[in-house]
Amino acid sequence: MMLQKRLDYGFSGCQVPAMLCFPKSAKRKRSARRKVENKQLCAIDLLATVAGELLSERENCAPSPQCIDKTSGTMNTSKASVNPDHLCQKEPLKIEPFDQHSCNDTVLGLEVATKRQISCGSTEHLHILRPKDSGPASLSVKYDISDAIAQESKTLNNRVDISYSAAYAVAGRCGTERNLPASPKVEGDGLTGFQESENQMPGNGLDINAVSIYSMEDSMDLDTKPPALVSSDSSTEVPVCWNYLPSNSSLPKQECGMEHVVDRDDDDNSSGCTHLSTITNKACRPQCIGNHQVRKLSTLKYWRQAPNILKYSHFSDYDTEKKRSLHGKKIYYTRQRTQRSYCKRRKLFEHCLVSTSNGGMYSGDIPNLCEMGGIGVEAHDPCTAVVDTNDASSSQTEQSSSYNSVKLRIKSFMVPELFIEIPETATVGSLKQTVMEAVTAFLQGGMRIGVLLQGKKVRDDNKTLRQTGISCSDKLDNLGFTLEPGPAQTPPPLTNLRGPHFLCLDDAVEPLARIPPGALSIEQEATDSTPQAVRTSSPVSDHEPIHSPTDASSLDQTPADKLALVALPPVSIEALAVVPLRKPRHPEHVQRRIRRPFSVAEVEALVQAVEKLGTGRWRDVKLRAFDSAKHRTYVDLKDKWKTLVHTARISPQQRRGEPVPQELLDRVLSAQAYWSQQQAKLHAKPPAAEPCLLL
DNA sequence: ATTAGGG
């Protein structure tokens, strides 16, 4: 009666286009910036263009391909000079815009880190660090990206098609695309990130392109150490600062728009701005973004992304801002966590330092990223693959005397199936919002990547590509990548792959992905390995996303979350470091569970069970009514009952959240009274047969 | 592992 008729939408997997990120330069390192500027421009322009395009397609944001560096006030000129056509895929954006914070580049001293976000769905930010002189990006870039992805990936239950767009795209633009040498990283531990996943989901479904969803998991893992770059060369130790920290105060106000890529150093609140679209400080802020979720996400992201900041005093402001932005009702997922974690994080951030080995410097320029809209994975004949001679870290080279590069192009990631329940009367906008929330929640726990070879999941992370067969061009055609929610676990440290130069941060594993509150539920495709992923019709059934078992079990492994920072020898041109931006987590500080408000249906089930069983048998209540809802513990039920009783006793005006039908509240009071009385009786007398209320 | 309560 009180339940509205709902529509269930299920879409399995979303195609997520790769997104580009704008480079952002550090304010404090102007000189450094200058050095890289030239190179950056190219990339930036391209990126800006792309981004602008993507943005332009988004409903609420007027894209402006430029960002301004607030801090420095300098502009990275990025007039969108690049032809958008080169972008990989401009697919219609069907869902929400990605958050502006997504793209940032940081230039530190000599090092520039270019962050590139790979598709929204992935939620991951990858940092690509290149030696300043490395020249045009090349295959190595791609390789690094893939590598990074692989590293981070665990088992994905869903298939993801990945295309490395950004880097690639830029390269193409620059005309260097094909010329770049590939870095040799193929053998040995080199590719560790592959895991098999058994089933894949069909890729059909809703296309959520360019949705930017970030895992909220929290960036909060404060515990974890911030990512650090280490370079072999001790000569230079540079603290890494990601400029994301938003601080309001210092940000200049700019107009949205239009002209530059933002480079703010410390302050950007938003980030880097990112979204081309907007951009004033204000613009960058959450307000600009249409939905709460997005805002929230963005905020979180910042935190996450701004792992290492040494001298930023903006925290307080930022924090405030963050809270403000998160204040909305709908932002329940992480708010608490965020607030709570704040201090810890801050600490962590402060500690992060990056040292470059070799004293190398990395320029953040993204020299040549060019991505064409290739579809799927592009396989290249190994024989023709370029072996990067430059790159070489001797060790790597030695190990695999003959490395053949594997070129991969990931067009998009397939995200897991989502199930959404929404009233028929809901608006399209709310549907979008719901999807956004679902995706957000879905990603909250982090993302992992799975590799599919000819439809089969490649589980052994330790196998080399060669061993796996991925190096074979014919097989590459059938190579796919999947994204799956859940703690990103990292396979063996990248260190092995990259050699000494490569460092991984030690992060704790992220908590499992949680499901969004409300009626929203996300499920991954069930696989044999993931039995949990079963959908139930019961209101209380657990729609929680399932984590791939494999991953979950291997917590001890290096979490994918760990940020892998790679310091490349300045000299090694090809080496690119791809660093997924994730916040590290410490095991001890466990992420707070996502808030998942009880739906009316759940309340109904709870009330019914309590009426029958009483108020002191929460375990039984759980078993009886919420057995399939794994995310509802008996403690949760007990707590919910407590709140229901409270809710029933207060005036309707004081109630918050989804209104609970009065009828149910009346039953709550009735049952509460009844069982309280029974309990009193029991205390007075020896236990007798248990009475049952109503029934 | 549960239950009860405070936070």
Added chain:
DNA sequence: CCCTAAT
């Protein structure tokens, strides 16, 4: 929801 204490 979390955390604790007491079972």
